[in-house]
Amino acid sequence: MYNIKSVKQGSAKVQNNLFTWIIISLTLIIGILYIERLFNILKIKELQKLNVIDFIQIFNSILAALAIGSSLVCYISSKKEELFIISLMYIIFFIDIIFGNLDNINLQSQTKYMDGYITIGTSLIRIIILLISILPCKKIKDIIISNKGISILIVTIMSIFIGTLESKYLNFRNKENYIILYNIFLIIVYLVVAITYLVKSIRQKEYIYSVISSSIFLFGVKAFYATVATRIPILAIRLTCISITYMGFIIFIGGLFLELILNIKRNKELENELSVFYHLVDENKYSCVVIYNENGKVEFANKTVKKFIFENPCVKNEKVESVIVNIMKELDENIILEIKDFTRKYKAWDGNIYIPSLDMTLECNIQNTYTKFGENKYTLIFKDISSRVRTEKYLIEYEKMKKHEEVKNEFFANISHELRTPLNIFYSTLQLLDLKNNDMSICFREVYGNHKQCLEINCKRMLRLINNIVDITKIDVGFTQAKFVNCDIVRAIEDITLSVINYAENKNINIVFDTEIEEHIIKCDLSMIERAMLNLLSNAIKFTKENGNIAVNLYKDEQWVHILVKDDGIGIPIDIQDMIFERFVQGDKSLTRLNEGSGIGLSIVKSIVELNKGEIYLDSDGENGTEFEILLPNEKLEDYEYDNNYKVNLDKIELEFSDIYELYN
Structure with a gap:
């Protein structure tokens, strides 16, 4: 598909380039012939008077109307905003022609003025419209395109009002200098606009812009003829000037007609591709495909979606939309925010969504795309993976x-x-x-x-x-519960630490207790905290080599009291750190290990800390020591005096340290 498409796109670009250069070549030839015609006319000097004003007005009005229709049809087909803006210019042309304010030249030879040759007001409006079409004034263009009917109405009313006013109350008798200056201004503007559209046509490889360029260029040639006709009122020059207007209209109409033919051809090719694509998507038996716009309105749902939701492929998209909306209401807000955030940043999102009411897991992919006309669309592809998820679970x-x-x-x-x-x-x-x-x-x-x-x-x-x-x-079984009392946690941790110094000295291990605070009262079960600390200290002594160090630190913040037990021993292997607090887990499981243990000590410590509403964390690189951090809530019981009779239970210490062989060798 992609190779075929790229070949077709390449062929279309070649066609556009060919037609562009054909239009440019014909325009240059016509322009040169008209310039040559002017010199020939200047040599002849005398031609018979032709009374063809009515024919000129009728023919011009027909061509202007065709130009308006062609530009609007092409705009509808291609959505190029320049075409609609140019159509406004041709509307003014048409109104000027109907009111006899364009090319209504006095055909009498040697007449030094032109009878209602052109209305300056409507001409200036045309120039402004042309400039808007080429300048980067996006806001103005958006206003015009968003209000097409109003834009046409305003341009029509202004043209009729200004044209009527100037045709009745203004004339250009003996004002040839003004006419010449104004036509020079027109020549400059038309050439700038023509060159701009020509450059745009070459850069964007769009044939239609070369058609606009050629038409505008001929209007510039016409302005040049009009300048000469003002000084040299020869009938042949004036008639030729009129014919240039015809040619400008004809090139524009013919070019747009050719563009329509090309569009029809491209549309047929696209329809063939779309029919294959549509069949592929609509008949897809594996995935559900939904296309919706930025307002959430479903524009397409394939048969698999309708069968998946209704067991009926003929159900309308509106019903699919209502079902999707109801499903979205069941989703967690965080998931919805994640989807919106990802599609906004990365134009796509994929993941699994669980629907509680259906007990179903969907694998979803959402892709944000823009159409050729700048419309924002979203493609949702999903499929039921509930059985796979259950199997994996x-x-x-x-x-x-x-x-x-x-x-x-x-x-x-x-x-x-x-x-x-x-x-x-x-x-x-x-x-x-x-x-x-x-x-x-x-x-x-x-x-x-x-x-x-x-x-x-x-x-x-x-x-x-x-x-x-x-x-x-x-x-x-929930039999053990914490018995909370208020106690001085600093004194308790210090006493527990100092009570095991003798055991550490048997291995020449140095134990240091440090704290930022001298006294702090919190609620806890002291016997449980004592047991947890003794277990951590016995582990530290057990797995720290001789002449090692153990540090016990205590500090607090607004929420927690932090108790840290750190050693520089052998560390805990990284591969078991995630489950070190699980029951029966040991670093060395062999029966010939150097240190005894059942593998449930740290599990009991974690349970004890959690019974005291706290948390425990481990930090170790797997080789160079271990640090355990106990977090106890920084809270105390109200209207309850703290227990200051706490003493370390020496029997518990001997019991806890009984499995360290080195202490009794």
């Missing part, structure tokens, strides 16, 4: 379930390992104690004292693991 859900199942299996394998490790230690220690108990040469109390810490630490590890499983279950 089911596949995503299936993959999630599959992934969750894999994570659960990994968790149970991990939890078995976590439980088996302390149990094996218990069993081995019991076997050792039994063996030593039977050896009377060994002090049992001393042996028990050596293994007491090992038993205690592994009991705490098992208890911590069981507590985590129980707590996450309670949170899931």
Whole structure:
């Protein structure tokens, strides 16, 4: 289609160029012949008087009327505003001819004046109209084109009034100098207009502008003849001057007639293309196609649209329009604003739209286009992809379930390992104690004292693991709720941080607490916040190498209290950062990993923070440390004194840090 179209467009351009140069050549030949005719007439000096005034007036009026009709018909066909503006000039020509104010030359030889040769007023109006047609005065042109009937009426009334006034009360007896000066002015204007249209014709490759140029050029030649006839009143010059008017009209009419023939030919070719295109669009079984204007009025809807909406391809476009309007009412305002914004900026939009009432997802494409006549149109193409979307959704859900199942299996394998490790230690220690108990040469109390810490630490590890499983279950079923009190969050976070310094020192890790404020009261569940902080600090100590650093910072703004726990440890792999707060997720899932853990600690932290109406975020490049940020609402309970009896629970600390092997080696 595109290759055929480009070939046809190329052929049309060649035709336009050919006709342009033909018109230009003929006009130059005619102009030269008329100039030569003038010199021949000046040599003859004597011709018989011809009384042909009536014939001249009738013939001129017919040609002017044909020029008006041709320009209006061509304007309707091509929508070129210059043609309508030029038609106003020919309307004035026609009225001047009817009133005998154009080319009504006294045909008597040696007469030094012209009887009602031309009305200056209507001539000036013609000149103004010509200048408007070539000047970049868009607002004036828009007013004329938008009010065609009024424009024709105004021009007609002005021409009749001015023509009548000048023909009755003005004459040009013994005013040859004024006539000559005015005709020189006409020559200049006509030449400028003719050249402008000629340049426009060549640049835009539009044949019709060369026709206008040629017609106007001949009016300039006629003005030159009239100038000479004023000084040398020879009958042959005057008759030739009259014939130039005929020729100007004839070239204009013939050129427009040829343009109409070309348009008819182009329209037939276009109709053939459009019939193929229309059939392709209207019979499209795959996509629904709707064309509507900038006012939302549907101008075309293919059969698939009507079948899709009504199960009836014959339903009128108005009903399609009403259905689309009702569907648009169901859409989210943000989607509508997005569509309008994109079509305004990028002339297109594509995406999926969900229609709640139909439980249907449509894949849509909207394209903004302009017609040849500058009309703004929108093409909407859509199709039902509900089944595909549902399938994709089911596949995503299936993959999630599959992934969750894999994570659960990994968790149970991990939890078995976590439980088996302390149990094996218990069993081995019991076997050792039994063996030593039977050896009377060994002090049992001393042996028990050596293994007491090992038993205690592994009991705490098992208890911590069981507590985590129980707590996450309670949170899931909604059994656990936050018990809010007003507390000094600065003091609480500082005490929690300082309470774990001894554990950090066992790995030569430096812990620093910093804050911008000395005291700040907010509502929270302190026991929950303590547990969340201990978990983050234990993780930081667990995954930070010796001689590392951990920083705890606290600051506030109008909405939140920010608590940051940052370390320079091994970091969290980027590929699991999006799901690090999900249950059972670990950075190292192997059973030979360096650090123990069930993979539910951070999930509990997130749940605890959310129960306190807060938020938690992670920042890590995957290699060089990790930063967790807890946001707690900067609010406090009204008419409730704050709890200043808070003390860190040391048992919780030992329980939380029990799975860090390095601390007990």
